[in-house]
Amino acid sequence: MMLDIRGVKKSFEGLEVLKGIDLTVEKGDVVAILGPSGSGKTTFLRCVNFLERADSGTLTFDGETVDMHTVKKRDIARLRKKTAFVFQNYNLFLNKTVLQNVTLGLTAGSGVPRQQARDIAVKALMRVGMEQKLDSYPSQLSGGQQQRVAIARGLALDPEIIYFDEPTSALDPELIGEVLGVMRQLADEGMTMLVVTHEMEFAKNVSNKVLFMEGGYVVEAAPSRAFFEHPQEERSRAFLRAIRHE
Amino acid sequence: MSERTWSIVVDSFPKMLDYGVRVTLPLAAASFALALVVAVIVALIQYAKVPVLQELCRFYIWVVRGTPVLVQLYLVFYGLPSLGLVFDAWLAAWLVLGLNEAAYMAETMRGAIESVSVGQLEAGYCVGLNFPQIMWHVMLPQAFRTAFPALGNSLISMVKETSMAATITVMELFRQAQVINGRVYESLALYTEAAVIYLMFCTVLSWLQRLGERLLARRGGAAK
Numbered sequence: 001m002m003l004d005i006r007g008v009k010k011s012f013e014g015l016e017v018l019k020g021i022d023l024t025v026e027k028g029d030v031v032a033i034l035g036p037s038g039s040g041k042t043t044f045l046r047c048v049n050f051l052e053r054a055d056s057g058t059l060t061f062d063g064e065t066v067d068m069h070t071v072k073k074r075d076i077a078r079l080r081k082k083t084a085f086v087f088q089n090y091n092l093f094l095n096k097t098v099l100q101n102v103t104l105g106l107t108a109g110s111g112v113p114r115q116q117a118r119d120i121a122v123k124a125l126m127r128v129g130m131e132q133k134l135d136s137y138p139s140q141l142s143g144g145q146q147q148r149v150a151i152a153r154g155l156a157l158d159p160e161i162i163y164f165d166e167p168t169s170a171l172d173p174e175l176i177g178e179v180l181g182v183m184r185q186l187a188d189e190g191m192t193m194l195v196v197t198h199e200m201e202f203a204k205n206v207s208n209k210v211l212f213m214e215g216g217y218v219v220e221a222a223p224s225r226a227f228f229e230h231p232q233e234e235r236s237r238a239f240l241r242a243i244r245h246e
Numbered sequence: 247m248s249e250r251t252w253s254i255v256v257d258s259f260p261k262m263l264d265y266g267v268r269v270t271l272p273l274a275a276a277s278f279a280l281a282l283v284v285a286v287i288v289a290l291i292q293y294a295k296v297p298v299l300q301e302l303c304r305f306y307i308w309v310v311r312g313t314p315v316l317v318q319l320y321l322v323f324y325g326l327p328s329l330g331l332v333f334d335a336w337l338a339a340w341l342v343l344g345l346n347e348a349a350y351m352a353e354t355m356r357g358a359i360e361s362v363s364v365g366q367l368e369a370g371y372c373v374g375l376n377f378p379q380i381m382w383h384v385m386l387p388q389a390f391r392t393a394f395p396a397l398g399n400s401l402i403s404m405v406k407e408t409s410m411a412a413t414i415t416v417m418e419l420f421r422q423a424q425v426i427n428g429r430v431y432e433s434l435a436l437y438t439e440a441a442v443i444y445l446m447f448c449t450v451l452s453w454l455q456r457l458g459e460r461l462l463a464r465r466g467g468a469a470k
């Protein structure tokens with residue numbers, strides 16, 4: 001077991017958005033987090049990477065357990081070094097070129113020498129097919145290209161797990177494929193990933209586990225195949241029916 | 247214009263220009279630099295909501311913005327010596343003009359930093375940077391770009407505000423005009439000359455400001 005999360009609760013101004021979420025992730029897992037809008041998927045992912053401070057819950061990463069409410073800044077920084085986060089709207093550093101976006105975490109964050117950081121960055125950009133655009137600024141790239149650079153920025157840090165929050169939902173339909181393609185390739189290479197998504201094909205064919213959330217609860221956690229073919233809960237069945245009718 | 251007036255103008259213009267270049271501009275530049283450094287620190291303290299320091303910064307801004315710069319100059323140069331704090335005139339002018347402008351600029355910088363998407367900050371944390379590193383490498387460069395026109399205006403006001411330093415005996419462009427006028431009584435000609443020199447300086451600066459804005463716009467990056 002690589003990552004184990006227990007009892008995550010989170011309220012915003014009295015509104016309880018997460019009501020006790022549990023999740024276990026094994027090395028090499030690709031977990032798809034599904035659920036209707038407003039069910040708390042993004043909030044959960046943000047809590048797991050401490051972008052949001054949970055009200056309660058514990059997180060165990062590689063055998064090290066922290067209390068998600070009281071966790072210290074230093075522990076957050078250390079745990080984050082094992083993770084990467086891909087945002088819905090990319091969040092590339094707008095004042096940096098593609099290459100600089102990828103090297104910054106290495107040079108400033110981890111003290112990697114400049115030349116070595118460049119080599120690592122170019123390799124990461126090659127994995128996402130963006131090595132031709134080293135000197136472009138984010139504003140000069142399409143959404144799909146920006147998201148691939150954002151993935152490379154994460155990959156360069158050699159993370160043990162990558163969190164994705166709806167990585168394709170800000171993209172024009174014709175650009176979704178190139179990003180999903182990169183993610184599928186990462187999955188094939190054995191990368192551990194936790195992916196909030198509305199892409200059912202991806203959840204069905206690439207992820208091996210599904211966490212289905214609604215109203216701040218986990219309704220069903222199951223292997224992907226089982227979830228799509230034999231959903232156990234009525235809520236899951238209703239969700240899948242609605243999806244198929246879209 | 248009489249021949250006498252004309253010869254006074256010809257004689258005094260280079261002298262005043264000389265003081266403008268050797269005193270007014272350096273004083274403006276130095277005060278602006280001080281203002282910029284203080285403003286960025288104050289803005290960051292407020293952005294990061296550092297306890298206690300944040301309240302101190304608000305107090306500083308309140309006091310400075312609520313009092314005239316002329317009164318501040320007098321207070322520091324003529325007032326503080328009775329507490330044993332004696333400042334050289336140039337130093338007093340630099341401190342007062344710099345710290346005065348900083349209070350206004352801090353609000354500009356704070357607004358500019360706040361206008362940068364919080365996603366930039368979060369992305370920075372996610373690639374393993376700490377708060378100061380994110381500010382330095384990501385947020386401040388973008389904030390400066392946003393604030394550039396306002397900062398340019400601040401520098402231009404600063405050039406004009408240095409004339410106040412004349413009131414605490416700093417021999418700069420305007421005081422030079424006063425001194426020469428004290429000898430020859432040609433107020434209209436001499437103060438017009440001073441005005442022309444300030445106008446020249448400010449024109450060049452606003453020209454540079456526009457050039458800078460165009461260069462920033464051309465450099466592909468930022469600006470969503």
Ligand SMILES: Nc1ncnc2c1ncn2[C@@H]1O[C@H](COP(=O)(O)OP(=O)(O)OP(=O)(O)O)[C@@H](O)[C@H]1O
Pocket residue numbers: 012013017035036037038039040041042043044
């Ligand atoms: N910072 C916040 N302040 C207040 N309420 C918030 C905040 N973030 C999220 N919420 C609320 O929490 C609930 C869950 O939001 P969340 O973004 O986690 O849902 P989601 O499952 O990701 O939805 P979607 O599929 O639309 O992205 C929503 O009701 C939302 O309005």
Ligand SMILES: [Mg+2]
Pocket residue numbers: 041042043166
């Ligand atoms: Mg969401």
